[in-house]
Amino acid sequence: EVQLVESGGGLVQPGGSLRLSCAASGFTLSRYWMHWVRQVPGKGLVWVSRINTDGRSTNYADSVKGRFTFSRDNDKNTLYLQMNSLRAEDTAIYYCARDPGGGNWNSPFDYWGQGTLVTVSS
Amino acid sequence: SYILTQPPSVSVAPGETARITCGGPNIGSKSVHWNQQKPGQAPVLVIYYDSDRPSGIPERFSGSNSGNTATLTITRVEAGDEADYFCQLWDSNSDDYVFGSGTKLTVL
Numbered sequence: 199e200v201q202l203v204e205s206g207g208g209l210v211q212p213g214g215s216l217r218l219s220c221a222a223s224g225f226t227l228s229r230y231w232m233h234w235v236r237q238v239p240g241k242g243l244v245w246v247s248r249i250n251t252d253g254r255s256t257n258y259a260d261s262v263k264g265r266f267t268f269s270r271d272n273d274k275n276t277l278y279l280q281m282n283s284l285r286a287e288d289t290a291i292y293y294c295a296r297d298p299g300g301g302n303w304n305s306p307f308d309y310w311g312q313g314t315l316v317t318v319s320s
Numbered sequence: 321s322y323i324l325t326q327p328p329s330v331s332v333a334p335g336e337t338a339r340i341t342c343g344g345p346n347i348g349s350k351s352v353h354w355n356q357q358k359p360g361q362a363p364v365l366v367i368y369y370d371s372d373r374p375s376g377i378p379e380r381f382s383g384s385n386s387g388n389t390a391t392l393t394i395t396r397v398e399a400g401d402e403a404d405y406f407c408q409l410w411d412s413n414s415d416d417y418v419f420g421s422g423t424k425l426t427v428l
Contacts, residue, residue, distance in 0.1 A: 233417070235417075242406065242419055242420070242421045242422050243355075243363065243406055243408070243419040243422075244419065245416065245417035245418075245419070248417075257415065259416065293362060293363070295363075303410045303412065303415075304350075304351040304369075304409075304410050305368075305410075306353035306365050306368040306369070306408070307353075307355070307363075307365065307408075308365050308368070308374065309365075310355075310362040310363045310364070311362060312361070312362050313362060
């Protein structure tokens, strides 16, 4: 069974940092591109970042570019999202999601984790 | 960037057919995916590449995409289908993954 389990969320002050993790199981992580998507509770979904299979290629939404870093450790079956210079508008539930497309930009997100809540507030 | 427009809400009686639309300029030329999200839960993919259905998703769920509108159709609606539904695509012009604002399906 495919499972994605996020952790690391919490309350952080504006300007602070947080590192999210996403533990993958039930499939071979190294074969899949992966994404982070966030959602303000009660609002819509917003794509944050993607990473290719070996971690050498990453892309980011303009709103987080230069502040967030997406990385992966395929040996540990874990993804990471390092979030720096956090702002109030980064407050959201952060989901990791699997991309079955093998580099096809048009592919869907076929499995999602349960999410971890990040709250940026003083 | 590319904007996807969804109605905020759709209401149907049990056993009826629900149609949820997702509008965008020439969306028919793009690949559209649909996700279902129940309160407090992670999204679940219900339709991909316009009309394909993942394993485990009932045949009652179907999709179409043409012109400026993609549509998710749920036949013989059940109480358990009550959820938010988001359309999603990748916009090549902005290299951005775009989601619709979501439609809340209410089963009367």
